[in-house]
Amino acid sequence: MKSVFYVIIRTLLVIPAKLLFRVKVVGRKNEPKKKEGVYLVCGNHQTVLDPVFLCIALRRQQPHFMAKAELFRVPVIGTLVRWLGAYPVSRGKGDVGAIKHAIKLLENGRSIGLFPQGTRCAGKGPRECRAKNGAAMIAAHANATILPVHIKMKNYTWKFFRRVTVVIGEPIPFERFGYDKEATGEYARISAEVYGEICRLGDTVK
Numbered sequence: 538m539k540s541v542f543y544v545i546i547r548t549l550l551v552i553p554a555k556l557l558f559r560v561k562v563v564g565r566k567n568e569p570k571k572k573e574g575v576y577l578v579c580g581n582h583q584t585v586l587d588p589v590f591l592c593i594a595l596r597r598q599q600p601h602f603m604a605k606a607e608l609f610r611v612p613v614i615g616t617l618v619r620w621l622g623a624y625p626v627s628r629g630k631g632d633v634g635a636i637k638h639a640i641k642l643l644e645n646g647r648s649i650g651l652f653p654q655g656t657r658c659a660g661k662g663p664r665e666c667r668a669k670n671g672a673a674m675i676a677a678h679a680n681a682t683i684l685p686v687h688i689k690m691k692n693y694t695w696k697f698f699r700r701v702t703v704v705i706g707e708p709i710p711f712e713r714f715g716y717d718k719e720a721t722g723e724y725a726r727i728s729a730e731v732y733g734e735i736c737r738l739g740d741t742v743k
Contacts, residue, residue, distance in 0.1 A: 539599040542620045547592055554593045554694050557697050558586075563742060564705035565686045569682065575648040577679075579711055580686040581663040581735050582652035583693035586656055590688050591650055594703035599644050600650030601634055618714060622647075636675060651675065653732045654695035662693055663739060668732035670724035676711050677724070683709045685739035704738040 554560050569576055570657040578600050580591055588602050599622055606625040609615040627645035653668035663677050676683055691699055714727045728739075 540620070542554055543599045543622060546621060550589065551593055554589065556609050557567065558590070558695065558701045559698060560593055561700065561702045561704065562661050562705065563702060564707075565594070565596070567705045567707050568595055568597055569684065569708050574682065574706075575646055576644055576682040576684045577643065577649045577651060577672065577729050578684040578686055579651050579653050579735060580688055580737070581665065581666075582657045583659060583661065584690075584695045585657065586605050586695055587652070587657075587688050588650065590701055590703055591603050591686060592704060594686070598648040599733070600648050601639075602650040607738075608654060617677070625640060638670065639675045640678045642679050643675070647682075653728055653735070663687070663732075668728040670728050673714075673724040673727035676727070677716055677718070680711050682711060683733060685709065685734045685738060687735050689742055702742050704742055706734060706738045708728070709734070 575598065578591065578595065580587060591600060595603055601622040601624065603626040604618050604623040606627050608618055608623075609625045624635065624638050639651070651672050653672040654663075654666045655669035655671060658666040672683070675681065687704040687706070689702045689704065695701065710733070714730065716723055716727065
């Protein structure tokens with residue numbers, strides 16, 4: 538489900554993004570069709586523009602992203618990000634409200650965009666970073682399919698006219714992780730598996 542405002546903004550961004558960042562999408566066929574239900578798209582997060590690159594790459598559904606709470610207090614920008622479907626999270630506080638909101642969105646038929654790293658790891662490659670437990674926690678409670686995506690660019694630093702390749706992996710039904718709610722460390726294990734797949738996708742392109 539996509540809002541009219543999101544469709545308009547995305548349409549306006551597609552051509553400039555392709556010209557300025559030479560965005561190339563690999564594995565577009567892997568994005569689930571609308572009839573296949575919603576998903577939790579998980580990608581690596583190295584630059585401030587990563588949410589834009591994901592939205593450009595994904596055509597069929599609107600991913601609703603967590604965004605730092607500070608953005609929503611900025612005049613105009615706060616209104617825009619909310620209209621685009623983002624919702625606030627208080628970083629470093631284990632924001633239970635944001636987690637519950639993400640689960641509710643999935644249950645209500647809306648896809649979610651999430652970066653398992655929890656925050657942007659500027660100046661580092663994805664394998665130098667670690668995943669937090671949020672992605673697995675949300676997926677477990679909503680029984681959500683996970684769509685792994687890798688955003689790749691030289692040195693993982695954006696520059697105008699530098700190629701950005703977005704690799705969309707195959708959707709992973711949550712059942713495939715063999716989640717055992719009685720076992721300890723399951724969120725950490727599943728998040729690590731998801732993040733490992735995200736990193737692996739980056740190895741498939743030069």
